[in-house]
Amino acid sequence: MKRFFTVFLTAALLTALLLTGCTSTAPQEAEFFAMDTLMSVKLWGEGASTSDVSAEINRLEALLSATRETSVLSQLNAAGSAELSGDTASLLTQALSLSERIGGAFDPTVYPLVEAWGFPSKEYRVPDQTELDSLLSCVGTAHVHFDGSTVTLDAGTRLDLGGIAKGYAAQSCAELLKEKGVEAAILSLGGNVQTIGSKPDGSAWVVGIADPADPSQAIARLTFEDSMALVTSGAYQRYFEENGVIYHHILDPQTGLPAGSGLLSVTVLAEDGTLADGLSTALFVMGLEEGTRFWRNSNDFEAVFLTSEGKILATEGAAPFLSGCEYSVIER
Ligand code: AMP
Ligand code: MG
Secondary structure: OHHHHHHHHHHHHHHHHHHHHHHHHOOEEEEEEEOOEEEEEEEEOOOOOHHHHHHHHHHHHHHHOOOOOOOHHHHHHHHOEEEOOHHHHHHHHHHHHHHHHHOOOOOOOOHHHHHHOOOOOOOOOOOOHHHHHHHHOOOOHHHEEEOOOEEEEOOOOOOOOOOOHHHHHHHHHHHHHHHOOOOEEEEEEOOEEEEEOOOOOOOOEEEEEEEOOEEEEEEEEEEEOOOEEEEEEEHHHOEEEEOOEEEEOOEOOOOOOEOOOOEEEEEEEEOOHHHHHHHHHHHHHHHHHHHHHHHHOOOOOEEEEEEOOOOEEEEOOOHHHEEOOOOEEEOO
16 A cells, blocks of 8 residues: 555656646747837746746837837937937947947948938838938948937937847847746847747757748758857848839948848857847848958857858858758858
């Protein structure tokens, strides 16, 4: 009888453990629309819920959106000066220092150009050269005077943090989730993917790189086990067509035109989501040759380039994660 009871108790305990295990490995999942794109989140563990993530993203969008009249950024653009603190000050600091590091391909003052092409309003148009020349005179970080809290913009200069804000939001959510003690999570905010920890079932994270010809399909896969930010900038993500010409949303701040650097997309892999987002935009503008040179002089990111000729090239550190396609390796 005693033996039967012990066996029964052990079986009950095992069942309880398995059930507990099942509960902790079933992720919470949610999809929502924010920052003008579809977002999804999947998280494991008890410490946080998916609504913590959407609330954090909505909070940041309310500060950083260039199109919402009430945002801190729109008010700065309208008034030409503002006192910044917290997230707005931190993101502007990071955007300006990235721009300085890169030397102009990433420029948070492109907003007058972005507006002229009609991307925020979705009333697309092709501005003529005279208009572009006049707007280009207001573009450049020399027109931004920021001491860490007070910011003043020269007349006509306006800021757009759209090239880096989703990465900042993903990074903020990752930090929030870690603080709350989640076991693991994957955030997908438009072209920005960020993982936290390792999947509880021991399987790897698998993130697709969109096929520019059909973004609902993956052209390649990145497989890895830990925390990472993977951000893709691509011509296919936002564009319009006029008279048979495609005009996309990533602009070359030197010409005011959609960057024609011979790339269809760039995926950046880095520890930090904000950096990965800013760099993916910048590398797209730079193109393969200049981007490769920049990567050789850096040690905080890896990249996968898709060229207009249909070639896939991965930097040495990205190549071990890449599969499902033919590719060449860019060596140091
Ligand atoms: P992403 O999708 O992260 O590459 O960011 C593209 C968005 O960043 C555009 O929709 C614009 O709002 C903004 N943007 C476009 N060109 C640039 C640029 N050269 N530097 C910084 N931001 C840009
Ligand atoms: Mg970006």
